[in-house]
Amino acid sequence: MSSTLAGAFGVAALFVAVLALVFAIQALRARTVTSDKSTPAALPEPEPQSEPEPKPGTVKSELRKLGKELAVTRGELKETLQHLAVVRYDAFGETGGKLSWSMAILDNNGDGVVLTSINSRADARTYAKEIKSFASESKLSPEEEEAIDTLRKEAGPTVD
Structure with a gap:
């Protein structure tokens, strides 16, 4: 197997891991929402024009962190002997x-x-x-x- 193909498989595996993390976080949030039926559901607020930093622990913040880490990893991968x-x-x-x-x-x-x-x-x-x-x-x-x-x-x- 060529090292370029191995690198592509590595990036694909990282992408699959990110998706798995997103689904796990969504499942955890869905479980906590269904177990807490006593509080009324709040209406979604409209998105502001400039997107603020998402709250820590949310899916959005985790995806943003993973996106930054993926960009760093891609930059480092370009400098590897491959x-x-x-x-x-x-x-x-x-x-x-x-x-x-x-x-x-x-x-x-x-x-x-x-x-x-x-x-x-x-x-x-x-x-x-x-x-x-x-x-x-x-x-x-x-x-x-x-x-x-x-x-x-x-x-x-x-x-x-």
Whole structure:
């Protein structure tokens, strides 16, 4: 499962949890209203032009809090390393099986890291290079460039 799909499932699960919370609060309020039949029902007041802050513990206030938390979570999610591309290859002619690899792990801004492992018959060497806006100050191999280009194309023309 791709990390983008996992992130989408996470947002969907959060949405379902918010709905469940709303229904639970409404059920609790309905139970307290039906148990207190002795007080006459008040007529709903008209909505004022500028909406005041809802009372704590009401459905409206809980939804407002959850909306703010969801906005913060979405902002934080954009900065997580969630995009991954791997390129496998034979670094040396005498080895086979494409045991060498380069892997780019980036966030929505194109910031992150590219990891490379070059394997030969005698040893393996691993390298890490910092990536900022889909570019690196270090010289990148063609395979590292390919991994980054794959994620750049997935990001589309504009990156949030």
